[in-house]
Amino acid sequence: MEISVSYLSSKYDIKKTIDLIEMTNADYIHVDLMDGGFVPAKNFNLLEVVTLLKSVKKKLDIHLMVFDPIIYIDDLAKLKPQYITFHIEATKDIVKTIEKIKEKNINVGLAIKPDTNIYELIPYLSFVDLVLIMSVNPGWGGQNFMPEAISHFKELLKIREDNHLSFKIEMDGGINKETIQLVPKLDIAVSGSFVCTSDNYQARIDELKQNH
Numbered sequence: 605m606e607i608s609v610s611y612l613s614s615k616y617d618i619k620k621t622i623d624l625i626e627m628t629n630a631d632y633i634h635v636d637l638m639d640g641g642f643v644p645a646k647n648f649n650l651l652e653v654v655t656l657l658k659s660v661k662k663k664l665d666i667h668l669m670v671f672d673p674i675i676y677i678d679d680l681a682k683l684k685p686q687y688i689t690f691h692i693e694a695t696k697d698i699v700k701t702i703e704k705i706k707e708k709n710i711n712v713g714l715a716i717k718p719d720t721n722i723y724e725l726i727p728y729l730s731f732v733d734l735v736l737i738m739s740v741n742p743g744w745g746g747q748n749f750m751p752e753a754i755s756h757f758k759e760l761l762k763i764r765e766d767n768h769l770s771f772k773i774e775m776d777g778g779i780n781k782e783t784i785q786l787v788p789k790l791d792i793a794v795s796g797s798f799v800c801t802s803d804n805y806q807a808r809i810d811e812l813k814q815n816h
């Protein structure tokens with residue numbers, strides 16, 4: 605299992621939090637971008653995000669919680685992220701958005717909220733590299749893991765296996781050393797507050813790996 609650390613909830617400022625994540629063996633930095641429309645909070649300005657992240661050494665795993673994700677792709681592509689993931693609920697232009705991300709040679713992820721039917725993903729699963737299952741309602745760090753995510757995960761594993769597909773499965777929200785045990789076979793775990801509100805980021809990452 606790979607680990608993607610979100611810097612959204614931390615006791616330090618964003619820069620210091622990113623520096624601390626860089627010192628661990630986490631696989632990715634998870635970049636949560638919220639537009640104040642798809643989710644209530646707004647937390648970015650594109651120019652600032654690109655400036656902040658352009659010198660980061662870890663691979664970037666960008667999670668767009670925005671309407672019309674397609675309009676952000678040209679700017680975010682400058683960061684050469686490993687993944688850009690957008691929400692199936694956020695746009696009518698799902699295929700166009702997938703194509704736009706692929707044109708930039710970036711892996712594409714599709715995210716799904718806890719109360720969206722997993723079968724809505726089916727038409728797109730052979731075109732994406734990743735599915736991000738939300739285990740909280742998107743918008744805030746530090747929420748409790750929603751058990752609905754476990755059935756989403758099991759259904760998706762079965763669909764992947766039955767259809768010989770190869771997308772990765774990532775889960776985001778309320779992941780800690782207990783909830784990680786509920787999702788064996790998960791490919792990528794996102795962790796925000798469990799890692800970033802502690803004094804020892806590496807120890808928390810180790811706990812996630814040991815309990816999986």
Ligand code: DX5
Nearest residue numbers: 742743744746777778796797
């Ligand atoms: C929630 C974000 C998450 C969040 C995870 O809307 O997408 O990535 O930062 O934080 P924790 O791990 O604290 O739930």
Ligand code: ZN
Nearest residue numbers: 610636667776
């Ligand atoms: Zn996220």
